[in-house]
Amino acid sequence: MKTFTLSETATSLKPSGIRKFFDLASGMEGVISLGVGEPDFVTPWNVREAAIRSLEEGYTAYTANAGLLELRQEASSYFKRKFDVSYDASEILITVGASEAIDIALRTIINPGDEVLVIEPCFVAYAPLVTLAGGIPISVSTSPENGFKLQPEELEAAITEHTKAMLLCSPSNPTGTSLNKDELEAIADVVERYNLIVLSDEIYAELMYDEAYTSFASIEGMRDHTILISGFSKGFAMTGWRLGMVAAPVFFLEHMLKIHQYMLMCAPTMAQFAAIEALRAGDRDVIAMRKSYKQRRNFIVKSFNEMGLTCHMPGGAFYAFPSIRSTGMTSEQFAEELLLEEKVAVVPGSVFGESGNGYIRCSYATSMEQLMEAVKRIKRFVDKKRDKTMNVLSQKGGEY
Structure with missing residues (x-):
C-alpha cells in the first residue's frame, strides 16, 4: 500500500483511554463494566413513541439547520424552568450530541495559538478538541483535598495574555464534583476580570443529588x-439518539450555526421529535432515574471507603472516583490487572489528566446487583494485592 503524508494534528492524537478498556472488556465473558458513562435505563417509552409517531407521519426530511422551531422553543422553556436563565429560540442550536456542540463552540472562538483552560481531571475529549480547533489546551489541576473543586486562585494562576476561554463541567466527568452558587460566583469574578469565554458543559445537570x-x-x-x-444523553437516557443543544448569545451562535451547516446540516429529525416529548413530559422519569442513581452512589462510595480506597462523595453525575494509591499500583496497572484477574472494567484516572493519576473512574450507571458483585470482586482484588505487598515488605524487614 502506498504511504502518504497525513495531518500531524490527527496522527499525534491519542485514542480514547476510555474506549481502550471498553474494547478489552467487550472481548471477555463475564465482565462487569463500570467503564463507559452510559445510563443503564432504556429511553422512556413515551419518548420512543414520539419518534415512532414522527416516522409513521412521514417526518423524514431535513429540519431547519438550527433544529425544529418547536424543539428550540421547548428548550427555551426548559432552560428557564430548570436553569433560571432566559434564551430565545434564536439563541438555541440543536446539535448531534453535546460533543458536537463543544467542537463547534471551540472552532467558533479559537484563533491559532489561543489558550483554553481545561480543568482536570476532565472528560477525555476536551483537550483534543481544543487542539483540533487550533488552540492550546492548558491544564488546571484540582485536588482531592478540595473535593476536586476548582479554586479561583488556581484558575487565576493559569491565565496568561493568550488565555481566551475555559472549559467548565459541573457536575463533572470523571469526579462527579458539583459547584454550588457561591463557588461559581467566585469563579465568575475571575472570568469577569480577565474577560474570558466559558464553555459550560452542563450535560449532567439533571443528575444532582444533594442540592x-x-x-x-x-x-x-x-x-x-x-x-x-x-x-x-445522560439525564434522559438517550445516548444513542445523539442529540445535544447549545444556548448562547447570538454573537456566538450565528457563527456556530455556520459551522454546523457545513458539517452536519441538521440533527436527526426523529430524534428531535423524541426530544420535544422528553422536555415536555420527562420530569417523572428523570426523577425516578436520579433516585436510583443516588442509592447506587451511596452504596459504592461507602463500599470504596470501607475497603480503604478513599473516595469523596460526588454531588452529581454517575461516577465514583476512588483513590487506589494505597495499593501501590498505578491507575493503568490497577485497571488492567483488575480486568484480567477479576473481570471488572474500570477506567484509569490518568486518562482524565495528570491530576487523575492514582485514581480510577467507576460508573455506577448499572444495576445494584451488578454493583454489589463488582464491589465484592474489587475488594477481593485489593485485599490480594495488599497481602502480596505486605509479604514483600515483611521479607525485606520493612513496614507496611
Whole structure:
C-alpha cells in the first residue's frame, strides 16, 4: 500500500483511554463494566413513541439547520424552568450530541495559538478538541483535598495574555464534583476580570443529588460570557439518539450555526421529535432515574471507603472516583490487572489528566446487583494485592 503524508494534528492524537478498556472488556465473558458513562435505563417509552409517531407521519426530511422551531422553543422553556436563565429560540442550536456542540463552540472562538483552560481531571475529549480547533489546551489541576473543586486562585494562576476561554463541567466527568452558587460566583469574578469565554458543559445537570443545580450562565453577569452546552444523553437516557443543544448569545451562535451547516446540516429529525416529548413530559422519569442513581452512589462510595480506597462523595453525575494509591499500583496497572484477574472494567484516572493519576473512574450507571458483585470482586482484588505487598515488605524487614 502506498504511504502518504497525513495531518500531524490527527496522527499525534491519542485514542480514547476510555474506549481502550471498553474494547478489552467487550472481548471477555463475564465482565462487569463500570467503564463507559452510559445510563443503564432504556429511553422512556413515551419518548420512543414520539419518534415512532414522527416516522409513521412521514417526518423524514431535513429540519431547519438550527433544529425544529418547536424543539428550540421547548428548550427555551426548559432552560428557564430548570436553569433560571432566559434564551430565545434564536439563541438555541440543536446539535448531534453535546460533543458536537463543544467542537463547534471551540472552532467558533479559537484563533491559532489561543489558550483554553481545561480543568482536570476532565472528560477525555476536551483537550483534543481544543487542539483540533487550533488552540492550546492548558491544564488546571484540582485536588482531592478540595473535593476536586476548582479554586479561583488556581484558575487565576493559569491565565496568561493568550488565555481566551475555559472549559467548565459541573457536575463533572470523571469526579462527579458539583459547584454550588457561591463557588461559581467566585469563579465568575475571575472570568469577569480577565474577560474570558466559558464553555459550560452542563450535560449532567439533571443528575444532582444533594442540592439544587446552578447553571454558570445564571450567575449575574455571566450570560454574555457563557456558551451553555446541554443535551439528552445522560439525564434522559438517550445516548444513542445523539442529540445535544447549545444556548448562547447570538454573537456566538450565528457563527456556530455556520459551522454546523457545513458539517452536519441538521440533527436527526426523529430524534428531535423524541426530544420535544422528553422536555415536555420527562420530569417523572428523570426523577425516578436520579433516585436510583443516588442509592447506587451511596452504596459504592461507602463500599470504596470501607475497603480503604478513599473516595469523596460526588454531588452529581454517575461516577465514583476512588483513590487506589494505597495499593501501590498505578491507575493503568490497577485497571488492567483488575480486568484480567477479576473481570471488572474500570477506567484509569490518568486518562482524565495528570491530576487523575492514582485514581480510577467507576460508573455506577448499572444495576445494584451488578454493583454489589463488582464491589465484592474489587475488594477481593485489593485485599490480594495488599497481602502480596505486605509479604514483600515483611521479607525485606520493612513496614507496611
